[in-house]
Amino acid sequence: MKPALVTGACGFSGGHMVKILADAGIPVRGTDLARAFESQKVRTTQDNICIDWDADGVDFVPSDLSDKQSLKKVLKGVGVVYHTASLYDYSAPMSALEKINFEGTINLCEAMVEEGIDRMVHWSTAGVYGHPYMPQSSSNPLRALFELLWGHGVRPWLKDKEYKRPSAHPTNQPFTEEGSTPLNTPGPQPRDTFLVNDYSITKWKQEQIIQRFGREQGLRWTIIRPAPLYGPGSDYGIGGIVIALSEGLMPILPLDLKNYLMVNCHVRDIGRAAYFLAQREDAVFEDFNVSDPTVISQLEFLKISALLVGRKIHLIPFLRMPMLQPFGIWSSRYLRWLDGKFPGFQRLRIWEESSARYLSSSYWISSGKLQRLGFEWEYPDFKLGLRATVEWFIKMGWIK
Known part of the structure; x- marks a missing residue:
């Protein structure tokens, strides 16, 4: 089975995506900036949502979205790309x-x-x-009061009684x-x-x-x-x-x-x-x-x-x-x-x-x-x- 690739794997959505795929038995490769993977805050957070980068079928390869050559390396042999980054x-x-x-x-x-x-x-x-x-009535209480009085006191007397909403409604x-x-x-x-x-x-x-x-x-x-x-x-x-x-x-x-x-x-x-x-x-x-x-x-x-x-x-x-x-x-x-x-x-x-x-x-x-x-x-x-x-x-x- 080809591994799935998760971009932004050190981020909020990306980290959880890695775990979801790993728990489903899908080989998964995470990628992100190398400095993100080395961040103590990221490692502590991911440890506490039970992401195990040392588990079988789970690996991390650094890349940079601004560097296409690094992306080509990380894409080798991949099936589906989950682009969270x-x-x-x-x-x-x-x-x-x-x-x-x-x-x-x-x-x-x-x-x-x-x-x-x-x-x-x-x-x-x-x-x-x-x-x-x-519409203006949403931000202006006086406009809302005008619509109330017009609707009860004037519109019932008109030949055309259909309600006309403001242009933005x-x-x-x-x-x-x-x-x-x-x-x-x-x-x-x-x-x-x-x-x-x-x-x-x-x-x-x-x-x-x-x-x-x-x-x-x-x-x-x-x-x-x-x-x-x-x-x-x-x-x-x-x-x-x-x-x-x-x-x-x-x-x-x-x-x-x-x-x-x-x-x-x-x-x-x-x-x-x-x-x-x-x-x-x-x-x-x-x-x-x-x-x-x-x-x-x-x-x-x-x-x-x-x-x-x-x-x-x-x-x-x-x-x-x-x-x-x-x-x-x-x-x-x-x-x-x-x-x-x-x-x-x-x-x-x-x-x-x-x-x-x-x-x-x-x-x-x-x-x-x-x-x-x-x-x-x-x-x-x-x-x-x-x-x-x-x-x-x-x-x-x-x-x-």
Whole structure:
């Protein structure tokens, strides 16, 4: 049996992917930067999620996405490539993101074609669906009051009584693969939404590049778009928010967060979905959203997290997220400036401009397409998965 190759094997998703394949009896080769493999934090983390690089059928070979020759060496004799590697940092400069996420993916695809490897499962992001344009009534209480009075006091008297929504009118419905994606939308942006950060822009380009290699070079791809990932091993994104709550860094929240929906995905389920899809011919040249079935409000997520880490949060009833967004964007830019200006200053990594933008609208995806193929989640209940994650954080000393 040919080994599977996992790029980004020292990262959050990549490490769990290595373990999932090894546990399934698949020979697996992990690859990443040599310095990542030698990092003490990476080794300690991976030891504690039970990744054994000395086990039979498991090996590590260093490579660099910016060096195509190193990729050709690591691809020798490989069957399926699980491409998890990317620069996942909302604050990284566009030049760095382009080098790894865009140019690095081109290098990998070219090396695969030259080595005669034609099967790839690629990690994208739900971020390629973009941020919906919000109607004025969502951010302006006076506009909401006007709509209320107009609807009850004026519209009933009109000849044409049909309700007319504002021109931008997103509803709390999930993004699906049938919507505007990089695979069905030419150009650099989705229809009717906008990409909120440079990371999502490079992932949009990444999908289109992989699609082009499939069309022109016969690369048999499957693209998966995970919801925000959580689980043992990550102190960024969902994990970073939970850790920040445990340290008392988010004691006050607007009650308005109850109006915004979200979904998540345990890191093991994104890896299990990738392995599941890699074995299916009907998944070739297809894209799949991957999220657990739990749909909750952003406020519910933060309240559950606070309870799990032993913190109490205080709710402000009159503030609305769209009103707070400009402050969040300004403050994140200021903290980033301080971080770059003063060597002794270290900002909270999750306090970023993109975070402020994400928290000002519902942002969720549907995994119905994946579910219809028969995939079953290991962590269908986000609350139980989050509880297990917090237990792991405590064991590691990340939460004290």
